[in-house]
Amino acid sequence: MPQEFSIREMTSGDSVALAVLTEQSPDSGRIAINPHFHVPAYDVYKMRHGDIIGVVAEIPGYEGLAGAAHVSFGTCQFEGKVYPYALLSGLMVHPDYRKRGIAGALAQWGFQRAIERSGKETLLLADIQQGNLASMASAKKWASQISGKIVVCPVPMRSQPPQANPDVTVRQVKPEELPAVAAHLNDFYKDANFYRPQTAESLHHWLETTPLDTPVHHYIVAVDRTGRLLAGMGIKEEGRLMSLHIASAPAMIKFANVFLNVIPADYNLRNLETRKLWFAPGQAAAGRYLWQTVRYEWRERGSNLVANYDPRGPITQMLQIRPWLPTTSLTVALRGPVPMSEDRLIDPLT
Structure with a gap:
């Protein structure tokens, strides 16, 4: 079956379409949240995570965005060493276009760019809200471990x-x-x-x-x-x-x-x-x-x-x-050079 969507890098010009997609696609976790942007959405992403690259999905005949995500870059401690990391955030797919492989394609595109940039020892990460079954299912396709608990209050x-x-x-x-x-x-x-x-x-x-x-x-x-x-x-x-x-x-x-x-x-x-x-x-x-x-x-x-x-x-x-x-609460999905030990504390990247 031919792919029904295309993937491209996000730009600052996508801010209005990102805001619309966000309104249409609340987080499906325990608490469903709709962000309302007061400055351009792309600028908010940059403020939240600094060094980022975004990705969007488009479908022929549909004027808006079918999906979007962004990956932020940095270095962090992990199991006693400092590694480059790539954190997948803001993954969302329009409700009308789910179960078509868009979420997986967005994650794959972002992580591939991260590996090209930082190398094969890059920690690939995502924080998933409790009850977000769709994001959990998507993460299981690329993560080697899903563990830890971060409380959000x-x-x-x-x-x-x-x-x-x-x-x-x-x-x-x-x-x-x-x-x-x-x-x-x-x-x-x-x-x-x-x-x-x-x-x-x-x-x-x-x-x-x-x-x-x-x-x-x-x-x-x-x-x-x-x-x-x-x-x-x-x-x-x-x-x-x-x-x-x-x-x-x-x-x-x-x-x-x-x-x-x-x-x-x-x-x-x-x-x-x-x-x-x-x-x-x-x-x-x-x-x-x-x-x-x-x-x-x-x-x-x-x-x-x-x-x-x-x-x-x-x-x-x-x-x-x-x-x-x-x-x-959030849990951490990750793929890295070594497993994450259960007894180490977590400092949230979110």
């Missing part, structure tokens, strides 16, 4: 400040502190799979990257009376780039939301994505104070702080996510 903002701590100050990081922040991060995640080692330069570049006239990336620290760094966390104002409409959610989450108000009344999340979280040895309490202070002081800038974390890791001491908060 949108934590509502606080209406009241946390109890003041006179010994700890929460503020924006200073440029001269970036080398120390990088050192703390590298130590905190030294054994974690998929952690991307940081430098002062990489943190500065991340803070400066924005598609808008003002920054969307911020780094907040907790310091003691002497100015010593105790904890830190990065924030991306994702809600300024796109909001996430909850198209559907399990009945239990909807019921819980009546009391918890995690999901806004209009079902549109304006997320503040958290990244690069750490606390110094013995300073989990300072980390918690930092987290709770941000939940209050940033309440006008987003509807939720979103935490992506390995539930086995020490970062749970900082977040203290309440067990009744609604969550979803």
Whole structure:
């Protein structure tokens, strides 16, 4: 049977068609999400993952896109070594054109470009939401292992400040502190799979990257009376780039939301994505104070702080996510030069 679709590289000119396809193709996982873009979709992908290449599928006679995905590139820790990686993200196929091999073709095209670019030892990765059976079936065709658990929790903002701590100050990081922040991060995640080692330069570049006239990336620290760094966390104002409409959610989450108000009344999340979280040895309490202070002081800038974390890791001491908060989870599909051990912690690439 002749192939009914064609594959080509994504361009910035595809942004409008990508936004339409995204509206038509919500994630089919446990919580179905429709992104609403406030800046061109291609720019959002670049902001999320930096160095990317996108791919789209087209069908003769159909004016829109039948499918799309993008692959981001970088280096990360994996089983004690640093490897190049290629992370498949945003894989979607229009509902009218599913089960035609489009998803597999998009993944194959992206991963082939990754191997051509970075070599055969490139880690091929994808994060799959719990309950997304279509993505799981597609991943099984190329992945050698599907393992691990990453919890995703949108934590509502606080209406009241946390109890003041006179010994700890929460503020924006200073440029001269970036080398120390990088050192703390590298130590905190030294054994974690998929952690991307940081430098002062990489943190500065991340803070400066924005598609808008003002920054969307911020780094907040907790310091003691002497100015010593105790904890830190990065924030991306994702809600300024796109909001996430909850198209559907399990009945239990909807019921819980009546009391918890995690999901806004209009079902549109304006997320503040958290990244690069750490606390110094013995300073989990300072980390918690930092987290709770941000939940209050940033309440006008987003509807939720979103935490992506390995539930086995020490970062749970900082977040203290309440067990009744609604969550979803991701698992990692991968193909690499060595298997992923089950006992290593995971630092999410998403």
